Amino acid sequence: MATTTAAAEAADAAGGEREPVLSVRDLRVWYGTERGPVRAVDGVTFDVRPGETLGLVGESGCGKSTLGRGVLGLTPTGTALSGVVDFKGTNLVGLPPKRLQKLRGPDLGLIFQEPMTRLNPLMKISEHFEEALRTHERKLSKTAIRERALEALRGMGIPPSRYNSYPHEFSGGMRQRIMIALALVLRPAFVVADEPTTALDVLVEAQIIKILADLRKNFDTALVLITHNLGIVAEACDRVAVMYAGHIVEQGDAREVFANPQHPYTKELLRSTISLSTTGLHYIPGSPPDLGRPLEGCRFAARCPVAMRGCEEHEPPEVVLAGGVRSACWHQALEADPSLGEELGKDGREPLAVKEISVADEA
Amino acid sequence: MPTKPDTESVAVLDADGGAGDGARQDVLMEVRDLQVHFGMRGGALARLTGRKKGAVKAVDGVDLTLRKGEVLGLVGESGSGKTTLGRTLLGLNRATGGSITYRGQDLAQLREGRLRPMRRMLQMVFQDPHASLNPAMTIRTAVGHPLRIHGLVKDDDEYDAKVTDALERVGLTPPERFLDKFPADLSGGQKQRAVLARAIIADPELLVADEPISMLDMSVRAKILQLMLDLKRDLDLTYVYVTHDLASAKFFCDTIAIMYLGRIVEIGPTDQVFSDPKHPYTKALLAAIPEPDPHRGVPRDLPRGEVPDAAQPPLGCSFHPRCPVALAGCGWEARDLRALLERRWLDLPPQEYAREKGLIGNLDVLSAPRLTTVALAPGKGHDSAELVEYLRQLREEASETEPREPFWRGVTTMREDGGQVVVEFAAPADPKLLPVVDSDVRVACHLYGESQA
Ligand SMILES: Nc1ncnc2c1ncn2[C@@H]1O[C@H](COP(=O)(O)OP(=O)(O)OP(=O)(O)O)[C@@H](O)[C@H]1O
Ligand SMILES: Nc1ncnc2c1ncn2[C@@H]1O[C@H](COP(=O)(O)OP(=O)(O)O)[C@@H](O)[C@H]1O
Ligand code: SF4
Ligand code: SF4
Ligand SMILES: [Mg+2]
Ligand SMILES: [Mg+2]
Numbered sequence: 001m002a003t004t005t006a007a008a009e010a011a012d013a014a015g016g017e018r019e020p021v022l023s024v025r026d027l028r029v030w031y032g033t034e035r036g037p038v039r040a041v042d043g044v045t046f047d048v049r050p051g052e053t054l055g056l057v058g059e060s061g062c063g064k065s066t067l068g069r070g071v072l073g074l075t076p077t078g079t080a081l082s083g084v085v086d087f088k089g090t091n092l093v094g095l096p097p098k099r100l101q102k103l104r105g106p107d108l109g110l111i112f113q114e115p116m117t118r119l120n121p122l123m124k125i126s127e128h129f130e131e132a133l134r135t136h137e138r139k140l141s142k143t144a145i146r147e148r149a150l151e152a153l154r155g156m157g158i159p160p161s162r163y164n165s166y167p168h169e170f171s172g173g174m175r176q177r178i179m180i181a182l183a184l185v186l187r188p189a190f191v192v193a194d195e196p197t198t199a200l201d202v203l204v205e206a207q208i209i210k211i212l213a214d215l216r217k218n219f220d221t222a223l224v225l226i227t228h229n230l231g232i233v234a235e236a237c238d239r240v241a242v243m244y245a246g247h248i249v250e251q252g253d254a255r256e257v258f259a260n261p262q263h264p265y266t267k268e269l270l271r272s273t274i275s276l277s278t279t280g281l282h283y284i285p286g287s288p289p290d291l292g293r294p295l296e297g298c299r300f301a302a303r304c305p306v307a308m309r310g311c312e313e314h315e316p317p318e319v320v321l322a323g324g325v326r327s328a329c330w331h332q333a334l335e336a337d338p339s340l341g342e343e344l345g346k347d348g349r350e351p352l353a354v355k356e357i358s359v360a361d362e363a
Numbered sequence: 364m365p366t367k368p369d370t371e372s373v374a375v376l377d378a379d380g381g382a383g384d385g386a387r388q389d390v391l392m393e394v395r396d397l398q399v400h401f402g403m404r405g406g407a408l409a410r411l412t413g414r415k416k417g418a419v420k421a422v423d424g425v426d427l428t429l430r431k432g433e434v435l436g437l438v439g440e441s442g443s444g445k446t447t448l449g450r451t452l453l454g455l456n457r458a459t460g461g462s463i464t465y466r467g468q469d470l471a472q473l474r475e476g477r478l479r480p481m482r483r484m485l486q487m488v489f490q491d492p493h494a495s496l497n498p499a500m501t502i503r504t505a506v507g508h509p510l511r512i513h514g515l516v517k518d519d520d521e522y523d524a525k526v527t528d529a530l531e532r533v534g535l536t537p538p539e540r541f542l543d544k545f546p547a548d549l550s551g552g553q554k555q556r557a558v559l560a561r562a563i564i565a566d567p568e569l570l571v572a573d574e575p576i577s578m579l580d581m582s583v584r585a586k587i588l589q590l591m592l593d594l595k596r597d598l599d600l601t602y603v604y605v606t607h608d609l610a611s612a613k614f615f616c617d618t619i620a621i622m623y624l625g626r627i628v629e630i631g632p633t634d635q636v637f638s639d640p641k642h643p644y645t646k647a648l649l650a651a652i653p654e655p656d657p658h659r660g661v662p663r664d665l666p667r668g669e670v671p672d673a674a675q676p677p678l679g680c681s682f683h684p685r686c687p688v689a690l691a692g693c694g695w696e697a698r699d700l701r702a703l704l705e706r707r708w709l710d711l712p713p714q715e716y717a718r719e720k721g722l723i724g725n726l727d728v729l730s731a732p733r734l735t736t737v738a739l740a741p742g743k744g745h746d747s748a749e750l751v752e753y754l755r756q757l758r759e760e761a762s763e764t765e766p767r768e769p770f771w772r773g774v775t776t777m778r779e780d781g782g783q784v785v786v787e788f789a790a791p792a793d794p795k796l797l798p799v800v801d802s803d804v805r806v807a808c809h810l811y812g813e814s815q816a
Pocket of ligand 4 (some may be wrong): 680689
C-alpha cells in the first residue's frame with residue numbers, strides 16, 4: 001500500500017494493518033416491492049482502510065450499486081437495512097437521516113455515473129463549489145473557498161482560468177472530473193464511485209483512473225470503486241470483492257485474485273472478459289438468479305462448471321485462504337477442512353448434472 | 364471469408380492501387396473522399412452579418428474499400444465521426460461530398476426513392492437496444508418490420524415463418540416464447556438479439572453495427588459477439604463494426620480504421636495495427652487500455668487534454684495539441700499557447716500563478732481558432748518587455764526539460780511590437796493518409812516521410 005501520511009508510515013513500520021475507516025458486517029439491504037422483498041444485498045462483510053481502494057465487480061443486477069448506496073445510507077424509501085456499517089466508530093445503519101446528511105460531504109462521498117445530470121446548467125463551476133463548501137463549512141470566506149476549489153480542480157487537471165465557466169462549456173470528460181473534484185473538495189474520508197467512467201472513452205477513463213489512484217496516495221481517501229471493467233480493477237485497486245447475487249463470493253488482494261482466482265464465479269468472470277489477449281470467446285451461460293425469490297444453497301450452482309450435487313442445497317461457508325483471500329465455495333471449504341464434507345451429504349460431492357441453459361435466458 | 368476467428372487469412376488492404384497478393388476479394392463498397400458536414404445554425408444576427416458559424420466536419424475526407432466478407436472496425440473516441448460515417452454508408456445521413464460506390468451506383472448521389480430498395484441490403488444495429496425497439500410493438504411486429512416495408516412476403520404465413528426463422532437464428536428459442544412479447548419483457552441481451560433478428564430478416568449484405576455491445580453487461584458481450592460471428596458465417600455478411608473498445612475490435616475485426624476528428628488517421632490489417640501501431644494517436648489509445656493482467660504496472664503515459672471541439676478543429680494535424688512528438692509544421696496556433704500556459708499554471712502555488720497570470724492582459728485573444736500570428740497585450744502594470752521575457756524564459760526552461768515540449772518547435776518568432784508581444788507560428792501542413800513502406804498500413808502523420816505532401 002502506497003500511502004504518504006505519517007500515520008500510515010507508523011503503521012507500516014509497526015508491521016501492522018491500519019484500522020479500517022469503514023467496517024461492514026453482515027449488511028443486508030432489501031427492497032420492498034409488490035412481489036415481496038428483493039434481497040439485493042444479502043449478508044455482506046468487508047473492511048476498507050484509509051488510502052485503500054476496493055474494487056467491486058460482478059454482473060449487472062448482483063447488488064453492487066445497492067451495496068454502494070447502502071453503506072452511505074442512500075437507499076430509496078421502503079428499503080430495509082440490517083447489519084453494521086461502522087464508520088469511525090459510528091454505526092451508520094439506523095442513523096437518523098439528519099445525522100447521515102451531516103456526514104455526507106465532509107466524511108462520506110459518492111461519485112455518480114452521469115455528470116450532466118448532477119451539475120446545474122445554470123450555475124457556474126465556482127457557484128457549485130461555493131454551495132458545496134458553504135453547506136458544510138459555513139464560516140469559509142470567499143477567498144478560502146476559491147483556494148480550496150482551485151486546489152481540488154487542479155488535482156483533476158481543470159485549469160484555474162476555467163473557474164467561472166458554465167458546465168456546458170466543458171467536455172463530458174471534464175465534467176466528470178469536475179464532479180469528482182466537487183465530491184472531493186470536502187475531503188471525505190470514504191468515497192463510493194459507482195461506475196465513474198463507464199460512459200467515457202478509454203483515454204479519459206485512463207486519466208480519471210490515474211487521478212483516483214493519486215488521490216488515495218495524497219489524501220488517504222478510502223475508495224470503493226464499482227466497475228464492470230476488470231482491467232481497471234487490476235490496475236487501480238488494492239483489493240477486490242466479487243459480488244454474485246447479493247453475496248461477496250471472493251475478496252482479497254486485487255493482484256492475487258486476478259493472478260490466481262479461486263472462486264469458480266471469479267474464474268468464469270475473468271475468462272469471459274474480452275481483453276487485448278482474447279483469442280476465443282467464452283461466456284457464462286444463463287444469468288444471475290432473481291433476487292426476489294428465496295434462494296438456497298450456492299447461488300451460482302446452476303451456472304457453475306464445477307458444481308457438486310450438495311452445492312444446490314447447502315450454502316458454502318467462507319474460508320480464508322493463503323494470502324488472506326476469502327472465498328465462499330465448497331471446493332475451497334473442503335480443502336481447508338475435509339470434515340465439512342459431511343454436511344454435503346452422501347453423494348454431495350458428485351458432479352452436478354448440468355441443466356441445459358438456453359442462450360436466450362440471459363441478462 | 365476473412366473473419367479472423369474462422370481463418371488465418373486477413374483482408375489485404377489495397378494501398379492506393381498497389382494490389383495485395385493472394386486472392387483479391389470482391390469489393391463490396393468503395394468510398395472516396397467522403398465528407399459529411401453538419402451546418403451549425405448560427406443566430407439571426409450571424410445570418411444578418413453574413414458570418415457563418417461554421418460547420419461540424421463530422422466526416423472529413425474519408426477513403427475506404429470494403430471487401431465482401433470483411434469485418435471493418437471504425438475505432439476512435441467520442442465525436443470522432445464513427446457513427447456518422449457508418450450511417451452515411453447506409454444512406455441514413457446525407458454526404459456533403461465524395462462518393463460511395465455500391466453495386467455500380469453512387470449512394471451519395473441517389474435520391475431517397477432510389478435509395479429505399481438498396482436499404483434492404485444495408486442494415487444497421489444501434490448501440491442502445493432499449494431505444495431501438497418500439498416499446499408498443501410485439502417482437503413479431505418489430506422483427507418482421509423490414510419484410511413489410513420492402514414487400515418481401517406474400518402472406519401472413521410466410522411472414523411468420525420468416526420471423527420464426529430469424530428468431531431461431533439469433534437464439535431466441537423457442538420462438539413462440541418470444542413472438543408476442545414486448546421489448547420491456549426482454550433483457551438487454553435478448554433485445555439486442557431481437558434487433559439483430561430484424562437486421563438480418565431481409566437478407567442483407569452489409570451490417571453496420573454501432574457499438575452493439577457497449578451498453579450490455581460484460582457477461583453478455585461475448586455472447587452477442589459470438590452470435591454476430593455465427594450470423595456472418597451463415598449468411599455471408601460483411602460488417603462495419605463501430606466501437607471505442609479496442610479489445611473487442613482486435614478480436615472481431617479484419618481491418619481497423621482509427622478515426623480522429625472526422626478523419627481516418629491509420630488503417631490496416633488488425634494484427635499489423637495492433638502489433639506495430641504507427642500513428643501517435645493509435646499508440647496512445649493502445650497504451651490507455653487497462654488490462655486485467657496483474658503483472659502490468661499502473662504508470663502509463665497518457666496524452667494530455669481531450670478530443671477538441673469538432674466545430675473548431677485544430678490547424679494542421681488535429682491531434683497536434685495532444686501529440687507528444689509533434690513537429691514544427693503540425694499546426695501550432697494561438698490556442699496551443701493558452702493550453703500551454705494553463706497546464707503550467709496547474710502546478711504553481713497560488714501566488715506564483717497570480718503573478719504569472721498578471722503579466723498577461725487578456726488571455727481570451729488566445730482562444731480564437733486557427734491563429735498563426737497573435738498579438739498579446741501585457742497585463743496592468745507590466746510592459747511588453749516583461750511579457751516577452753517571461754515567454755522566452757518559458758521556452759528556455761522547456762528546452763532543458765524532458766520529455767521535450769513539442770509546442771516550442773512550432774513557435775517561429777516572439778517579439779515586441781507597439782507595446783504588445785507578437786507570437787508567430789510555423790506554417791501548418793495537413794497530413795495525408797498515405798501508405799507506409801513495408802506494411803499494408805496507411806497512416807496520416809508527418810513523422811512518416813512518405814506521407815508528407
Ligand atoms: N445531426 C448532427 N448535427 C450536427 N452535428 C452532428 C450531428 N451528428 C453528429 N454531429 C457531430 O459530428 C461529430 C461526429 O459525431 P459522431 O456521432 O459521428 O461521433 P462518434 O464517433 O460516433 O462518437 P461516439 O463515440 O460518442 O458515438 C460530433 O462532433 C457530433 O457532435
Ligand atoms: N429501487 C429498487 N427497487 C426494487 N429493486 C431494486 C431497486 N434497485 C435495484 N433493485 C434490484 O436489486 C438488485 C441489485 O441491483 P443493483 O444494486 O442495481 O445491482 P448492480 O449495481 O450490481 O447492477 C437487482 O435485482 C435490481 O433489480
Ligand atoms: S459452491 Fe459449488 S456451485 Fe458454488 S461455486 Fe463452489 S462448486 Fe460451484
Ligand atoms: S502529424 Fe503526426 S507528429 Fe504531427 S501532430 Fe499529427 S500525429 Fe503528431
Ligand atoms: Mg449498478
Ligand atoms: Mg457514435
